[in-house]
Amino acid sequence: MTGSSPSASTSPRPTPGASRGARGAGTAGAHGNLPRAALTALAPVAWGTTYVVTTEFLPQGHPLFAGLLRALPAGLIALAITRTVPRGAWWGKAAVLGVLNIGLLFPLLFVAAERLPGGVAATVAAAQPLMVAVLAVAVLHESPSTWCLSWGVIGVGGVGLVVIGPNAALDTLGIAAGLAAAASMALGLTLTKRWGRPAETGPTAFAGWQLTAGGVFLVPVTFLVEGPPPAIDAPAALGYLWLGLVGGLIAYALWFRGIAALPVASVAVLVLLSPLVAALLGAVLLGQTLGPVQLVGFGLALAAIAATQLRPRG
Numbered sequence: 453m454t455g456s457s458p459s460a461s462t463s464p465r466p467t468p469g470a471s472r473g474a475r476g477a478g479t480a481g482a483h484g485n486l487p488r489a490a491l492t493a494l495a496p497v498a499w500g501t502t503y504v505v506t507t508e509f510l511p512q513g514h515p516l517f518a519g520l521l522r523a524l525p526a527g528l529i530a531l532a533i534t535r536t537v538p539r540g541a542w543w544g545k546a547a548v549l550g551v552l553n554i555g556l557l558f559p560l561l562f563v564a565a566e567r568l569p570g571g572v573a574a575t576v577a578a579a580q581p582l583m584v585a586v587l588a589v590a591v592l593h594e595s596p597s598t599w600c601l602s603w604g605v606i607g608v609g610g611v612g613l614v615v616i617g618p619n620a621a622l623d624t625l626g627i628a629a630g631l632a633a634a635a636s637m638a639l640g641l642t643l644t645k646r647w648g649r650p651a652e653t654g655p656t657a658f659a660g661w662q663l664t665a666g667g668v669f670l671v672p673v674t675f676l677v678e679g680p681p682p683a684i685d686a687p688a689a690l691g692y693l694w695l696g697l698v699g700g701l702i703a704y705a706l707w708f709r710g711i712a713a714l715p716v717a718s719v720a721v722l723v724l725l726s727p728l729v730a731a732l733l734g735a736v737l738l739g740q741t742l743g744p745v746q747l748v749g750f751g752l753a754l755a756a757i758a759a760t761q762l763r764p765r766g
Contacts, residue, residue: 501698514681533660559677567629588716607752608724
């Protein structure tokens, strides 16, 4: 993050050579984080497959049920594998994080998707990195970063160029739901960074706590909104298995590992990969076209992701 600490005025002034050394160390640290960022990026890449899997394999009209099966079975499997449950204050913390990162997020995304064209909903959700940049100042007490905010705006604009069609319409409730979804995930990410995780708890167990908490939250919401579950045939079973194992357990374990190891803004901007992957799969598998405007948007969004990983430090 940019900016100086409150004690900078009382600290000895560094020599020019020391300043260059500090900048070099910051750059080296940024490059050293790239393998971790690439591994963490697999999570939003997996989430980007949700649209194709949902439209091509799953019963229509049951997105919350899909979210429930993505969260709860994966969480219970993680708990069974790791045999680790929260202790003390972590029961409450895990519940809060599970609701913010998963349980509350899915219904809000459902409302946004129902009331907005897909491209508009995706672009509104892509505002999450900007919210994280603000929350990092308020919750993590980091210095404001003009670099992250600027590239966050560029990234949102790039996603908008990729996914917003010419006939996009706006709906007040849909916009509000999309922004609330972005805020829920942004706050969940920021609190995850602030609270960390218990030293004896690995990322798989940590993901399991939150997936279980989010899934339990989704049970009554799903059945109140959608009613009885749909019939599940073989393609739907494979789709639910993909969403639960890859898009749920594996993706969230990688995601929470990345949050622990990387700067919060670097993790947040990786979420932009989800709508990009969805658009790319739509073009490759569903015959949807990507014109020059969409390709420019792709370039801007990818540039924002790369620039945030390599942003100046110190």
